[in-house]
Amino acid sequence: MVHSLVPSDRVEAASVYGRDGQKIGRIERLMLEKATGAVAYAVVKYGSLLGGLHRYPVPWNSLKYNLARDAYESDLTLEGLRNGPSELDGEAFDWGDRSPVYRHPQYWTV
């Protein structure tokens, strides 16, 4: 049976791969529009506490679930995300405000 809905706690544990096949990371949480309940973007975690932990905003509409791979595939790449906004080791990045993301339109055109 094909479901049109997916539980948030299942999404939150999923891996994400870029269009070049390279792993972007794992979804840590979703950022939701309070007013509408729409997912603005997923926060994708890459790296480790030792080597530096990056968090990237990945828009929902760039993510496609691949059942066979049990992972999401994105039109973006890790390389591309590195040129946009990210959070390193918990440094100041205001995830609650979408404006930092809006300033980087490459996230919203895929």
Place this chain on the structure above:
Amino acid sequence: MVHSLVPSDRVEAASVYGRDGQKIGRIERLMLEKATGAVAYAVVKYGSLLGGLHRYPVPWNSLKYNLARDAYESDLTLEGLRNGPSELDGEAFDWGDRSPVYRHPQYWTV
């Protein structure tokens, strides 16, 4: 600073109160439209393993966050939800398919 976005893992731990002031329960997870990334409804847990654990679908647009209370308030009531679809102690209820919810239009008219 007022944020327009909220992290999913913060929503998932929140309490929900009905319009009559009675507690409906706690949000356990959100059900998302795969295609659009819109939250269809929150799964709200009420009760305990001993006394019977119910899960109710509560649509996002019925939920308003009350900062002072640090909880969501709904236009619905626990009483009203009891007359709709719910899951008791993990019995068969297909949370992944929205049709059971659509068959109960009271969830979508608030």
